[in-house]
Structures are given as C-alpha cells and as structure tokens.
Amino acid sequence: xxxxxxxxxxxxxxxxxxxDIAFLLLIFFLVTTTIANDKGIGMLLPPPPDPNQPEVxxxxxxxxxxxxxxNSQDKLLVENEPYVGxxxxxxxxxxxFILNFGNPGPEGVEVYxxxxxxxxxxxxxxxxxxxxxxxxTAGNAIVSFKANRGTSYDLYINVLDAVTAAYxxxxxxxxxxxxxxxxxxxxxxxxxxxxxxRGRDGIPKAISIAEPD
Amino acid sequence: MAKFKKSAKTSQDxxxxxxxxxxxxxxxxxxxxxxMRETDILVKQKLPRATQLTKIERKSLVSYIYIGEPKNxxxxxxxxxxxxxxxFVTEDDIIQFVNQEKDKLSEVERxxxxxxxxxxxxxxxxxxxxxxxxxxxxxxxxxxxxxIIRVDDN
Numbered sequence: 001x002x003x004x005x006x007x008x009x010x011x012x013x014x015x016x017x018x019x020d021i022a023f024l025l026l027i028f029f030l031v032t033t034t035i036a037n038d039k040g041i042g043m044l045l046p047p048p049p050d051p052n053q054p055e056v057x058x059x060x061x062x063x064x065x066x067x068x069x070x071n072s073q074d075k076l077l078v079e080n081e082p083y084v085g086x087x088x089x090x091x092x093x094x095x096x097f098i099l100n101f102g103n104p105g106p107e108g109v110e111v112y113x114x115x116x117x118x119x120x121x122x123x124x125x126x127x128x129x130x131x132x133x134x135x136x137t138a139g140n141a142i143v144s145f146k147a148n149r150g151t152s153y154d155l156y157i158n159v160l161d162a163v164t165a166a167y168x169x170x171x172x173x174x175x176x177x178x179x180x181x182x183x184x185x186x187x188x189x190x191x192x193x194x195x196x197x198r199g200r201d202g203i204p205k206a207i208s209i210a211e212p213d
Numbered sequence: 214m215a216k217f218k219k220s221a222k223t224s225q226d227x228x229x230x231x232x233x234x235x236x237x238x239x240x241x242x243x244x245x246x247x248x249m250r251e252t253d254i255l256v257k258q259k260l261p262r263a264t265q266l267t268k269i270e271r272k273s274l275v276s277y278i279y280i281g282e283p284k285n286x287x288x289x290x291x292x293x294x295x296x297x298x299x300x301f302v303t304e305d306d307i308i309q310f311v312n313q314e315k316d317k318l319s320e321v322e323r324x325x326x327x328x329x330x331x332x333x334x335x336x337x338x339x340x341x342x343x344x345x346x347x348x349x350x351x352x353x354x355x356x357x358x359x360x361i362i363r364v365d366d367n
Contacts, residue, residue, distance in 0.1 A: 149339030
C-alpha cells in the first residue's frame, strides 16, 4: 500500500519548457522557409512550323514593324539606327509606335475611339506619323526583337521588359489603373478578367522573337 | 501634499501563459507556408531583374528549366548547362522532359503547361534560343522568364 494515500497528487508533466520546444521548431521553419516568389515575364512562343504547310511569305510593310536588333557585343540597333538611349526611352519609343495610328483601318478607328482622352491626346501629340505603324490591331504593329546567339540574357530581359512595359502601360491606362495594378489583375475574378480583356481588346501584344543567327 | 499610495494588489508580471499558444500559431503558419525544395540546383542562379513581372496563376502547371554555369566547374566545366529536375540534360532531351511533365497533368490542362525559365544573367542567348526551339516543337509555348522585381529609381 502506498504511504500517505490521500495526499498523493496525480503526476504532472511539466509544461514549462513547451514554449522553448515550440520556439526551436519555429526557428527551424523560419530558417528553412523560402517563400515561393515565382514571378517573371510571361511570353508565348509561336506555334511550331507545320512541315505539311508551305511557308507563306506574308508581306508586312516596313512601317508596321518596329525592329530591335541586339548583337553579341550587347549593342542595340533600333529601327536601323544604333541605339544609345536608356531602356526607358526605348519603352517610350515602343509606346509611340504602338499608338501611332498613321493610317488606321476600320478596326483601328474603333480601337482609337475606345481610348481614354489621355491616350487620344498622346496619339495626336506624338503619333500620326505616316512612316510608323498603321494601327495597333493584329498584324499592323509588330515589335520584332532579334537577338544574336552571343547576346547576354541580361540585355534580352531588359529589352523584353521595356517592350512589355510599353504594352502594359497602354493597357493599364486604357482601363484607368496603374501598371502595378494591371500586373496583379487576377484572371479568375470575373470583374478583373473583364478589365483585363477590355485593356487588351484590339491591341494584341505583338512581340515577335526572331530566331537568332 | 497628496500621498500616492502604491497599490500593492496589481501584479507587475506579464502573464506568459498564452505564450506557447502564440508560438505554436506562428509555428503552424511557417509549417504551412514552407515548401521544401525538391530539386538540388546544380547551376548558378543569379536571376535577372525586371519590372513587368506577373505571377504564376497555377503552380501545378509550372515546370522549371534551369540554365546557368555549373556550380561545380571542375566536374562539369564552365559552359552553361541546362538542368531539369535533378540532372543536366542536352537540348534534345527537352522534348522528352516536357512530355514527362505533361503526363503528370490531366488531359485538359496539358496545353496550359507553363515553362519557367530560371536562367542566370551571365548566360548567352544561343543556348536559350535552342531550348525555346525545342519547347516550340514540344508544344509547350507558354514561357515565363523568371526574374526578380527591380524597383525603378526614377
């Protein structure tokens, strides 16, 4: 028989060090956590060439193509002229090219009429050049970017970023939001998806990445 | 003069009884958000910086291709290499890799597969365009050039 039977307490596990154990685990997970930060510039590659179909040579007038060439020394050739400006200026040039409306077709006129006043003013101020793109609809304003095999990936991304930025600025301004808001639009949400489609309507992102030589 | 009487009744201690609970809450948060890295990256990865970044919509649809100079240059040389999963591959293996990744997805999602290119900034465009040609052939046309946000200083 136990001694002093009724004064005995049930055995207790000391929980004082529980916080310490939890702390230890917490610190472990804090250190090992890499918050997934998968972000990047999206791109869509052209479909693979169909061997059964003969190559169709579509003639696109020179004025409708904005040519950017990069060589192996990381020097740029923009619209056949050596380029020395910053990426910001390049973005501006691309924007002017997209919103030139030099000789808009019926669809182009429709797109122009859908633009907000600020963008219309932009068109009338810096656009309407006959030697630049006709209108931003499909196939009428193409940004062609051709890199050399020796071009650095860094420059490639910078140029692609500038061109993408030009498009995104147009889209964002069209629906009246900032570029940052445009980039975080959630396409699963109906209202935001509608906004996304409205921004891009009639102005497809026509960036052509040519095969390097 | 008024005499301030020290109230002896209130205790000065902060109750710490709820501390383990708070810590546990934090612990669970970090346990949930933690993603253990499943692949060992064998190439240098200094990602480029860009401003126009978009988020990946569905993580399950994404496969990764790592390109860069091998970390272990004595073993693999210092030419940029392509890594998928845990191994180095050549351009010709890309199609096979894409098909493997597509097999993991359900039939309706196969066309939406997104390839995330994690490319080191030092790499030249030649190898990247070779990979892109292969991706075109494999019909994995959605690309994402993985990069880090750059804050413009203007």
